[in-house]
Amino acid sequence: MQSGRLSVSSRRHMELIDITDEIKSLLKPGAIGMGLLYLFNPHTTAGLTVNEGADPAVREDIIAGLSAFIPASLPFKHAEGNSPAHIMASLIGSSLTLFVENGRLVLGQWQRVFFCEFDGPRNRHILWRFAANLS
Numbered sequence: 638m639q640s641g642r643l644s645v646s647s648r649r650h651m652e653l654i655d656i657t658d659e660i661k662s663l664l665k666p667g668a669i670g671m672g673l674l675y676l677f678n679p680h681t682t683a684g685l686t687v688n689e690g691a692d693p694a695v696r697e698d699i700i701a702g703l704s705a706f707i708p709a710s711l712p713f714k715h716a717e718g719n720s721p722a723h724i725m726a727s728l729i730g731s732s733l734t735l736f737v738e739n740g741r742l743v744l745g746q747w748q749r750v751f752f753c754e755f756d757g758p759r760n761r762h763i764l765w766r767f768a769a770n771l772s
Contacts, residue, residue: 638766639769643660645760645762646761647752649757651756652696652757653686653700656751660765661741661742663767671737673767673768674735675733675765675768676750676765677766680726682719682725683722683753683755683759684730684753685750685752685763689748699753704721707721708721
């Protein structure tokens, strides 16, 4: 089993950062066969998702939709003032399980892997683990 840590830096308060190429670079075609790649985000105001990566407007629409669904103007009690980020992270989720075949990440034609920043800018990290040859 292989594992490690991947660094991600956000530049805006809220953004979806395409990390697909960084995830693919963890895999070595030929050296890695078939298995599952687990990604875990240990941050409570960020998430991980798989979604369309062809049109950057989709990322903007996801942020706009979440912001409309969870308005910052609600009278939240959390003293840090980032309750919307905590709620968004809970809705998006903190982990992904991805298929790997022949050392390559299995994604649909338009799919990409995104780190979802809801309380940036920040330096973050993702923990990953590859489990090979699962039957």
